[in-house]
Amino acid sequence: MDIKLNMDPKISAVQGRLAGVKRIIAISGFKGGVGKSSAACVMALLLAEHGKKTGLMDLDFNGACDDIILGLGAQFPQEIEGLEPPLINGVKFMTPAFFAQNKAVNLRGEEITAAILELLAVTRWQQLDYLILDMPPGFGDAALDIIRFIPRCETLLVRAPSALSQNILAKTEAALLDFGVKILGELQNMSLDAIRYDEGLEAAYGKPQELLKTQFAADLEREMKKLGL
Amino acid sequence: MDIKLNMDPKISAVQGRLAGVKRIIAISGFKGGVGKSSAACVMALLLAEHGKKTGLMDLDFNGACDDIILGLGAQFPQEIEGLEPPLINGVKFMTPAFFAQNKAVNLRGEEITAAILELLAVTRWQQLDYLILDMPPGFGDAALDIIRFIPRCETLLVRAPSALSQNILAKTEAALLDFGVKILGELQNMSLDAIRYDEGLEAAYGKPQELLKTQFAADLEREMKKLGL
Amino acid sequence: MHEWALSDSVAAAALEVKTGQNLKTVDEITVVLGAVQDIAAAAFAEIFDEVKKNYRGIENARLIIETEPAEFICLKCGNTFGLEREKLDHETGEAIHFLPEMAKLYIKCGKCNSPDFKITRGRGVYIKEIKGGK
Amino acid sequence: MHEWALSDSVAAAALEVKTGQNLKTVDEITVVLGAVQDIAAAAFAEIFDEVKKNYRGIENARLIIETEPAEFICLKCGNTFGLEREKLDHETGEAIHFLPEMAKLYIKCGKCNSPDFKITRGRGVYIKEIKGGK
Ligand SMILES: Nc1ncnc2c1ncn2[C@@H]1O[C@H](COP(=O)(O)OP(=O)(O)O)[C@@H](O)[C@H]1O
Ligand SMILES: Nc1ncnc2c1ncn2[C@@H]1O[C@H](COP(=O)(O)OP(=O)(O)O)[C@@H](O)[C@H]1O
Ligand SMILES: [Mg+2]
Ligand SMILES: [Mg+2]
Ligand SMILES: [Mg+2]
Ligand SMILES: [Mg+2]
Numbered sequence A, B: 001m002d003i004k005l006n007m008d009p010k011i012s013a014v015q016g017r018l019a020g021v022k023r024i025i026a027i028s029g030f031k032g033g034v035g036k037s038s039a040a041c042v043m044a045l046l047l048a049e050h051g052k053k054t055g056l057m058d059l060d061f062n063g064a065c066d067d068i069i070l071g072l073g074a075q076f077p078q079e080i081e082g083l084e085p086p087l088i089n090g091v092k093f094m095t096p097a098f099f100a101q102n103k104a105v106n107l108r109g110e111e112i113t114a115a116i117l118e119l120l121a122v123t124r125w126q127q128l129d130y131l132i133l134d135m136p137p138g139f140g141d142a143a144l145d146i147i148r149f150i151p152r153c154e155t156l157l158v159r160a161p162s163a164l165s166q167n168i169l170a171k172t173e174a175a176l177l178d179f180g181v182k183i184l185g186e187l188q189n190m191s192l193d194a195i196r197y198d199e200g201l202e203a204a205y206g207k208p209q210e211l212l213k214t215q216f217a218a219d220l221e222r223e224m225k226k227l228g229l
Numbered sequence C, D: 001m002h003e004w005a006l007s008d009s010v011a012a013a014a015l016e017v018k019t020g021q022n023l024k025t026v027d028e029i030t031v032v033l034g035a036v037q038d039i040a041a042a043a044f045a046e047i048f049d050e051v052k053k054n055y056r057g058i059e060n061a062r063l064i065i066e067t068e069p070a071e072f073i074c075l076k077c078g079n080t081f082g083l084e085r086e087k088l089d090h091e092t093g094e095a096i097h098f099l100p101e102m103a104k105l106y107i108k109c110g111k112c113n114s115p116d117f118k119i120t121r122g123r124g125v126y127i128k129e130i131k132g133g134k
């Protein structure tokens, strides 16, 4: 039997490549600037600090900044049966920034889909307790692709007090439920009774040890406990 | 002669449809949450207040919120030789929200391209002094399409003081120049010596007359003058 | 009618082809109207006969209209399905008429219930063929 | 080598086809390697002969490798062009090797200088044909 195809083999590889990862959590919020990246990075650092095997993947191709938050130096993935993410303060870290030479990433949605699939197919996470995905704003290609390629992924929503953020989040929650996505919970950012506004956060960017000492990290840690993380 | 095609006629219509528009300004910043939408809406209101014929188009499909900022009620475009945008406080306003029934817009990049082209081809702006385009974060489909379909469009960059915003903006400015885009200038938002943080801004959302009375509007007006707007 | 702008686009595009291909006249234009957007062929043709007068060299072009059924493919389960317009309320039908992609907000795959699908056929208006004289 | 993961993907995909099509064995797999990603065919084949052992029913599959040249189309001016790998420095070559789409950050249309183009051929790895027994 002779079967003509035009088949992308990478789709078939994703599940196997993530087989050793216990939980996959997408940090979403769908509005820009609500603190998704800050929460994703500090959460990954905290989990690693607690002895959990943790990975972090920046999926905001057009606006990747986890490399700046974590203070990425000259580290680069190693070619070992795929790409092995370097360890940043105990966190296995993968980002499109490795391949962007500090340039703006002018990729279209379908190109981002192809690139996400490529990274999912070649990144060698091995055994992880948690893989944190830092999502771009908007319910666009990256969000749809994660739902498609990693159906078991849970979503943690970041909420900021602004009216606009609330509105977009409410719409998005409805859509996520439509897609059958498991919503792990919500992080209230810049809010007095959850994660407070932290004047010292920005100054700690680039220094993982300093980030762990911020009020932001302490607040986030408390919220994570409530969510069982 | 018989020419076989698969041609999208809308591309040929864009230039003609915008022929009566004197200046087209995209409000960009490429980081989420820096104030692009607030600036775009209030700028459009200010220009209209100054007697300029002004249009505003929300191109942030996945995160459209100009309808909330402006307080859109039951207004809807009229079908007159295309779609005629309704007037909101003197501003001709077009947004994907007209067609989204308050749902999250789960479109992929190539779908956004098609929808932007559709709106550009059918929206009847007629004579305008200014058409303001509120851009999504990121150098993705919408940004690339505006450069492609409206090469004469000028870009006004919104900058916030955060390190992340600065970093992304610097990369993006380099890329815009690569694309030959005309950069009109920069708006420094949430900055003491340009547009200050305004506690009253959020409370004025939904009420154009109130928005015009905010400190944000006063600061923006001063910055606009510096830019010759 | 909003169809005016689309019909006018066809004339503008034909003029572009005429110029690009150095045609003296455009004699016949075949357009395909997709069922997702649901444009009324009769109205479209009637408008075209008006707007073509504004485009030099297109004035005498005959418009041939073909239609294409709607086809969606589910990106989750691969199911292909069509659009059941009669099941949509008026507002939703209009939304899809103006922006066909908005179908993704209102319709789901009949087989697996996923809202993640793509329009593969019958989206909107395109030009399939132009006949002209050199 | 990073090629390991891609070669392994081909075996995983072949297994999927085998299951989906109820094949008893997969005898031959034709893959196409695109010039943009620039994967070494010899290394890819060598790795495949190792990894296929982990996939039941694929163990005896012969791998046939075809290559496809790079082709880009400029979305501004329509120009099609290829990739001149020899002009890239090592770091840039590697970036495109890992994520072919990143070519858009480093290359421009030779005709109009626009960085807005699309890869139309030769992106990366795909499976073109599978032969097997029922
Ligand atoms: N709790 C907080 N305290 C102080 N600044 C914050 C806080 N949360 C976010 N920020 C700031 O807000 C901006 C946007 O945060 P970021 O994590 O990049 O959000 P997103 O990923 O949602 O766009 C950054 O400059 C960040 O430093
Ligand atoms: N100068 C300002 N003062 C107070 N709040 C602001 C200011 N600029 C922006 N904001 C707030 O920041 C949030 C993001 O603003 P928005 O205009 O939606 O940004 P963007 O369009 O860049 O995502 C909103 O909640 C908005 O009210
Ligand atoms: Mg972010
Ligand atoms: Mg905005
Ligand atoms: Mg309805
Ligand atoms: Mg280089």
Ligand code: NI
Pocket: B079, C001, C002, C003, C097
């Ligand atoms: Ni209509």
Ligand code: NI
Pocket: A079, D001, D002, D003, D097
């Ligand atoms: Ni390699």
Ligand SMILES: [Zn+2]
Pocket: C074, C075, C076, C077, C078, C079, C109, C110, C111, C112, C113, C114
């Ligand atoms: Zn389905």
Ligand SMILES: [Zn+2]
Pocket: D074, D075, D076, D077, D078, D079, D109, D110, D111, D112, D113, D114
């Ligand atoms: Zn070109």
